[in-house]
Amino acid sequence: MTRSSKDQDYSSFWMWGDLTAFKEIMKAFTASLKYFACSIVGNEAEAEEIVADVFIKIWQQREHITPPESLQYYLFKAVKNTALNYLKSNGRRSAHYSAWEIQVNPHRSQSPEDILISKEQVDQIRDAIQSLPPRCRQIFILVKEEGLTYEQVAVLLDLSKATVNVQMTLALKKIWAALGTTIKYSYS
Amino acid sequence: MTKRLSELLALHWSGEISDEEKAELDELLLQHPGDWLKAGQLEQLVFSKVTADEEDKVNSLIDRVSNIIGDENRPQLPLMPATAPRRFRARTLLVALLLLVAGGGMLFTWLYRAQGYKIVTTDVGMKTKIRLADGSSIILNAGSTLRYPEKMDKGIREVYLNGEAFFDIKHAASRPFIIHAEKMDVRVLGTSFNVRAYKEEDFEETAVISGAVEMVVKEDKQVIRIAPNEKVLLHKNADHEKTKTNNTTAATGKQAAAIERSPLSPISAADSNHVLETAWLNNQLIFQNETLSTIAQRLERWYGVKIVIRDPQLAALRFSGRADNVSIEKLLNILQEIQPFKYSVQDDIVTIN
Structure with missing residues (x-):
């Protein structure tokens, strides 16, 4: 099973404090982390502040941080902690905000065996995803787009692994239904 | 679609499926060709957050962070080794070695070839210096063995150590240098440091003089970074204590007991260039x-x-x-x-x- 995990080898950053490598890391993760921070604090400007804070802190502490096994997961956790501290110092509660829209596209590299997905199907799937509860949609993004494991998502969102499983099954059922019941041309 | 099918498909879709569950899913899909085709479509879908002006925002955030950390960055980069005292040390060592070789009847070094490797062993009471083709040098302490390939690989430089040695490794960013010991691997790109890993001692130790070094604990793949003037000691009998205290102690406490980080010990307060860890060189x-x-x-x-x-x-x-x-x-x-x-x-x- 392929995961879309963005974890690569960033060892040159950890070993040599390579700024170029660090910029690569920021490029790869900023958008995802911002989205995640936003789901906690509820607005984009603060989310950006939090992500910048996390990067600055990691840079400053790089000599003392044990290189994590999954940098991606490490960053998500750092964003979560920073965001929660931020809320706490402002006397606010988590916002559970996730207004992002999700895009659906068929694979770019269509192979001959692939069964065509019609434009209608894509539209229906998009509608199906938009109709998912916000929490479910967020889990969906963390698993399907970020490639995080159920376990990691459970820790990040303070849920049980079973809940993550239930929510993913729910998302799958909706999309399954949106795919329709018949595939006419496949037998012709 | 049955409940079981949706469960299994969701697990598969999320990359969480086990081998047994995958077999069960394949079996189910075989029985229902319609579901099988739809499952194929599902695989083709790619999801992403809608990101309109996101790239600009990401770039401006990166620029902002880079500006803040950039000031601190400049003096940080080249970690120049303290060459003067080391050159002096190397010279005294050479004299000492000559004296040892001239006077020592019982002392010998031997070197033989096996399966493309050179093996250098020092007997008790002696040291020897090894030069590698890349310009790196290794000084092997008494009762130690170093095994290294006759022809170093282009991508990676690897040696195997039992005992104690001082490494002065030529920097080559694209060719990491790895020292394999019994319980740990030491990874560097170029620097000078001391590794102590005698089989008969109950610890293995890496002491760094200059540059940055990574130590990988073989057992749990833990990576520990070691800064200049720092050493990390790995207790071998930690497993031992682990099984003994498994039920009572918290996991974090045990790890801390197995790995000990400390600064290098200066021989005297007046002389910070000479440290205990490399005193054997003199x-x-x-x-x-x-x-x-x-x-x-x-x-x-x-x-x-x-x-x-x-x-x-x-x-x-x-x-x-x-x-x-x-x-x-x-x-x-x-x-x-x-x-x-x-x-x-x-x-x-x-x-x-």
């Missing part, structure tokens, strides 16, 4: 609060003798002190003055009681 034998039994292990290697301690209470006595190029009798006499004990020497066997 033929200095230095003990800092070590038990007689650990000192005996070092003396055995240093002088090429066998030391037997009859009294366990004596073995646990602790000593601190320093000896530069003295005979073993002289050294034992000095220790006697610190803590009284009796010893006798017969051939190459020293008995302490």
Whole structure:
């Protein structure tokens, strides 16, 4: 099973404090982390502040941080902690905000065996995803787009692994239904 | 779609499916061709957050962070090794080595080839210097073995060590240098540092003089970064304690016990260039609060003798002190003055009681 995990080898950053490598890391993760921070604090400007804070802190502490096994997961956790501290110092509660829209596209590299997905199907799937509860949609993004494991998502969102499983099954059922019941041309 | 099918598909879709569940899913899909085709479509879908002006925002955030950290960055980059004191040290060592070679009848180094490897072994009481093709040099302490490929691989430089050695590795960013010891691997790109990994000792240690070094604990793949003037000690019997205290101690406590990080120990307050960890390079034998039994292990290697301690209470006595190029009798006499004990020497066997 392929995961879309963005974890690569960033060892040159950890070993040599390579700024170029660090910029690569920021490029790869900023958008995802911002989205995640936003789901906690509820607005984009603060989310950006939090992500910048996390990067600055990691840079400053790089000599003392044990290189994590999954940098991606490490960053998500750092964003979560920073965001929660931020809320706490402002006397606010988590916002559970996730207004992002999700895009659906068929694979770019269509192979001959692939069964065509019609434009209608894509539209229906998009509608199906938009109709998912916000929490479910967020889990969906963390698993399907970020490639995080159920376990990691459970820790990040303070849920049980079973809940993550239930929510993913729910998302799958909706999309399954949106795919329709018949595939006419496949037998012709 | 059955409940079970949706469960299994969701697991598969999320990359969480086990081998048994995958087999069950395949079986189910085989029975329902319609579902099988839809499952194929599902695989083709790619999801992403809608990101309109996101790229600009990401770039401006990166620029902002880079500006803040950039000021601090400049003096940080080139970590120049302290060359002057080291050159001096290398010269004294060379003299010492020449003296040893000239005067030593019982001392020898041997070198043989096996399966494309060179193996250098130092006997007790001696050291040797090895030069590698890339310009790196390794000084092997007494009672140690270094194995390295006759022709170093282009991508990676790897050696195997049992014992103690001082490494001065030529920097090559694209060719990491890896030292394999029993319980740890030490990874560097270029720097100078001391590795101590004797089979008979209950710890392995990496002490860094300059540059940055990574130590990988083999057992749990933990990566530990070591900064200049720092050393990390890995206790081998940690497994031991782990199984013993497994039910009572928290996991974090155990890890801390197995790995010990500390600064290098200067030999004297006045001289910060010479540290205990590399004193052996200058033929200095230095003990800092070590038990007689650990000192005996070092003396055995240093002088090429066998030391037997009859009294366990004596073995646990602790000593601190320093000896530069003295005979073993002289050294034992000095220790006697610190803590009284009796010893006798017969051939190459020293008995302490």
